[in-house]
Amino acid sequence: MSTNPLATQTAVDDLYAEAEHWHVNTGGETIHAKRLAGRWRTIKWAAASVWLIYFLGPYVRWDGRQAVLFDIPNRQYHIFGATVLPQDFWMLSLLLLFFAILLAVATALVGRVWCGYFCFQTVWTDIYTWIEEKLEGSPPQRRKLDKAPMSLSKFRIKATKHALWLLIGFITGISFVAWFTDAPALWVNFFAGESGPVAYMTVALFTVGTYGLAGFMREQTCFWLCPYARIQGVMLDKTTIVPTYDVARGEPRGRVKRGEAGDARTGGDCVDCNQCVAVCPTGVDIRNGQQEGCITCALCIDACDQVMDKVGRPRGLIRYASLDELEGLPTKALLLRPRVWVYAAIMGVALAGILYGFSTLAAIDLKVLHERAPLYVRLSDGSIQNKYTLKILNKMPEELSVRISVTGPDGLTLVGAEEPIVAPPGGVTPAIVFVKVPKRSLDGEQHPVQFHVEAARPSGAVVEADRESVFIGPRR
């Protein structure tokens, strides 16, 4: 093998040079990000406040009960006026499809907005670090406190912080459980020791999970644990707008020299102040380009804009921009991109399905099981009898008196349904009925029959359901 020592040396140098850029944050050091007020900071707070619904939602009442209640023991899911039973759960798959596509379309258009503004991991971490800043001070003060030996004042500060963190974790847990049981009663029962073991375990899990993930794991969760961070990474393309450093404008970066007039600078606009790194909650350098660590929270935009104002340069050295835009390529309008339309169509279908499902939530549901042993019975008068088990599902909150009728071959009679069937609310009531058909009306083995059930609600409204089944006669 021939070796060119000079060429090898150059290759290694390149590798070393590249390695400089690949500083990987492995959590060896806690990221203490600087907090700056700004436009994107305000937007981030506003977006995070969506989570107030999670905490306050269970206390909204509707019609004398909890507005949204996922009642697992009774297998009833109340969403305002609607009651969804497990039989209607196909709507859940559409709902999941809708949100999956929403995540995809949002990512394709504006990058990881979920991560940057809405994700519980980043939002809770933001709250935790906000508390940390209030108690321990600015990032340098925090680093100093971390290094300082334990003292009474340090202990007091730390203890307060951890207590608050745990309290938030606890409220997070109990709020989760509150969606599944009567919320005001939960608070009473929980502290009276009368809640179920599942409730205590869930709250404990959430408390520990929130405390650990938002207090300690923080951006490491996004780096190493979260699958969505990876999935979303591949959803970006050159037309996606994400917080981007304008390389052409910024480079070559250089520190501002003392006494140098603003317009005398020959280099790029980046003054290498590292403010963008200082404010980054995941500790990445946006100037290295879009990278896996970037959750697109846009806090670096705030930081850079403030610096640009100070040095008298136009804002937007770091801004929301697509790769195409940076490279000077033409950018397509939002509505001209086919993927916007495809995603929108899928979301539309899913949404339409959910709306259809909710608008047609049947009050009663009917299933008909044809007896198989025997398929039919010959009666003494020569007519043929089939046996059916009807399963009547009453989704209404009151008891219903259900009348059964059937249509099919000529001369058919229904036996065993002379009296209405009493169907208790929220459950399935079986009813065994017989259908008799004179032999002369049967010209083959199989004949369709339609079962119909109906009941009057106390309000006077009639609820009904139909189900087709088969009547089987002897082979000719």
Added chain:
Amino acid sequence: MAENNPFPGENNTGHIWDDNLRELANPPPRWWMLGFWASILFVIVYTILYPSWPVGQQATPGLLGWTQIQEYEQGVAQVDAKRGPFEEQISQMTAEEIIADPGLLQYTLASAKVLFGDYCSACHGSGGQGNPGYPVLADDDWLFGGSIAKLTETITNGRKGAMTAHATILSQEEIDALAHWVVEMTEGGAGSAEGWELYTAKGCNACHGEKANGVLVELGDGEIVSVGAANLTDSIWRFEPGGFESARHTIMYGVNQPGVPETRDAVMPAFGSVAKVDDVEVRKLDDQDIKKLAIYVNQLGGGG
């Protein structure tokens, strides 16, 4: 052990193959060792608490006193506790009252379905659809009556039909004429006058009744007196496959006739009878089970 270890200063065991493939004596990770010792500790504690070590035909009983049969019995007791209230109600109510109570009827049918599968379905089919030679229970043709009382009687005491073999009593022409007459009525006809005359003259009505419907006396409310003779006027055949040949065979050789090899077999055992099992007298089915089964059969589709 290799005399001269080619990889000195390395914690290999000296086992070296193919010049450089060697076995190292690295300790396992600490978490693994902790798990290892913990599992051994678990086994020791477990074998103290639960039956484990074989000693002769037995095993050490374990401190907790747990046994498999005990766990099984606890499970059965749990099930019985659930069923208890229902069984109590069934034992105190009449069959008619049970049928009128939809909830209890559901329990009774579900419970009797198991009994039916165990005791009845071998002959009568899983859904009462019958088998060649064994009557269909899902239709409305009852040789001995389909009321709860009659069904209870049938299940408790069993049944054995009887019909004389007429091969030597009647002429071949008479047998054929009667068989044709029966087929005619089965297909919906009223039966020829000659047939009715022959039927009465030969004394068939003594068992099959004046109307040839198997009923000797009607007591009202569906209660009948019969000897279990078949209804000759309906479209259901007692013995498969039905039709002229079947009818002829039954007339000639009868039912349950000793000494007639071709005779029809029609015997139902008594399920309320007492049998000795390990010197203990047990009934095949107790009154409660028979009550449940009578309701089940009554509700199969043609109970009257």
